[in-house]
Amino acid sequence: MYTLHGMTGSGNCYKPALLMTQLGIAFRWIEVDLLQGATRTPAFLALNPNGKVPLLELPDGRRLAESNAMLCYLAEGTPLLPADRYARAKVFEWLFFEQYSHEPFIATVRFWVHYLNEAESRRERIAEAMPRGYAALGVMEQQLAHTPFLTGADYTIADIALYAYTHVAHQGGYRLDDYPAIRAWLQRVAQQPGYVAMELRA
Amino acid sequence: MYTLHGMTGSGNCYKPALLMTQLGIAFRWIEVDLLQGATRTPAFLALNPNGKVPLLELPDGRRLAESNAMLCYLAEGTPLLPADRYARAKVFEWLFFEQYSHEPFIATVRFWVHYLNEAESRRERIAEAMPRGYAALGVMEQQLAHTPFLTGADYTIADIALYAYTHVAHQGGYRLDDYPAIRAWLQRVAQQPGYVAMELRA
Structure with a gap:
């Protein structure tokens, strides 16, 4: 096991x-x-x-x-990881995007605010990180306005990777009001077969 | 083309x-x-x-x-990208390590110091980033003390990804004196067939 x-x-x-x-x-x-x-x-x-x-x-x-x-x-x-070489590479593209352009701004702000309770003492750092987090959300929004999932018609591990911190971004203070395609996608991901919520995972 | x-x-x-x-x-x-x-x-x-x-x-x-x-x-x-599923996954592991734990500290400090010439004005940020950059180098050193390349006996794209900013880390002020296995590996990478230096790439 x-x-x-x-x-x-x-x-x-x-x-x-x-x-x-x-x-x-x-x-x-x-x-x-x-x-x-x-x-x-x-x-x-x-x-x-x-x-x-x-x-x-x-x-x-x-x-x-x-x-x-x-x-x-x-x-x-x-x-969830397509066999076609280019489709696969597009999944990898989103996975690297997630670790470099999304996680360090969205997950990190959530960590400071939600886990460390340091919204006040880290105010300057948060103000610096959030525009970069919103920029990452903007890249996602642009894609999801055209396709139901990040790499196209099908749910892949790219969606899992980006869903993980996007669906709790509000815990860091991010607002998704201006990201309707992301909000619809979050619902689509949560409707996938076998979906389990983060807190219920164990 | x-x-x-x-x-x-x-x-x-x-x-x-x-x-x-x-x-x-x-x-x-x-x-x-x-x-x-x-x-x-x-x-x-x-x-x-x-x-x-x-x-x-x-x-x-x-x-x-x-x-x-x-x-x-x-x-x-x-x-350069092994077919074996686990060997492949270990290459991916190093690629994600590079983007999350190495590049943001080693490449970013180099960018501030070498390109923007802001070593002075960014002194505090650099002092904060460098221990994390050295920690990443420590993880590499530990591996390279045991194997000639990052995932074992063979040169892969994991070595290319980590070589890119490690071999110019000194331009950001990093010193590799305490990383003999990394220094030997840098030489091994530069001896691979078809190697071309960064500045001569075009």
Whole structure:
């Protein structure tokens, strides 16, 4: 059986949990409280030298870090990662976009505000990050105004990756009022077979 | 023929250029000066709504953004992206690590210091970013102390992705004195068949 080390409420940890649930892959969840430093212990660093969750242990004991690498691994051979070379590359494009242009602004602001309760002390940093988060949402909106899912007609791991933090962006103070295509897409994702909400994942 | 829109000196733009050179894929380079706002013009935003280089145009006119997505696309079916599912996933792991844990600290500091000449005015930000950049180098060092390349015995696109900004990290003020395995790996990468230096790429 797969073992997923993760923190409940973390979008990055939710991604592989949602995908495995949707693919019918059984897994064990080990809660890791990164707020208490649990990803920085020698025991955890031996599992993942980068000291981050999620961390996936395969049934044979081999390990994999990086949420989006897990999505690629787990979705291989399923319709959630298309076989066509260009369609696949467009999925990768959104996965890298998510980690570089979306997560550092949307997830990070949520972390400061929602988990650390530092909206006041980090006001300047938040004011700097939010325009970049909204820019990322603008790129998504532009695509989703034309296609039901990020890479076209079909639901893929690109949608899972972007859904993870977009659907809780409001917890960081983001407003989606001006992003109707994103709001409709959030509903579409939540209607996919096997969908499970982030908090109910365990 | 492929067309690559990029800025000379950008590690992200160098990645697909190096790979295409090594794979013997002919391409045309279009210089885009992002320092002059060339990635923010309406014409460029029509090509890439995220307003970034590199941008790759395929021979049939379809486009691809995100340097590491290009690496995946171009290396498909070659030894630089292994066919084995787990070996492939480990390559993806390093590609996502690069964009999330390495580039934002190593490339960004270099950009501030080397391109914007703002080492003084950004002193506080640089002092904050550098420990995270060194942490990323530490993760690489730990791996490269055991294997000649990042995912094991063979040179892959993971090495290209991490080489791009590691080999110019000193331009941001990083010192590699305490990273002997990285220094040896930089030399190994530069000895790969078809290698071309960043500045000579065009």
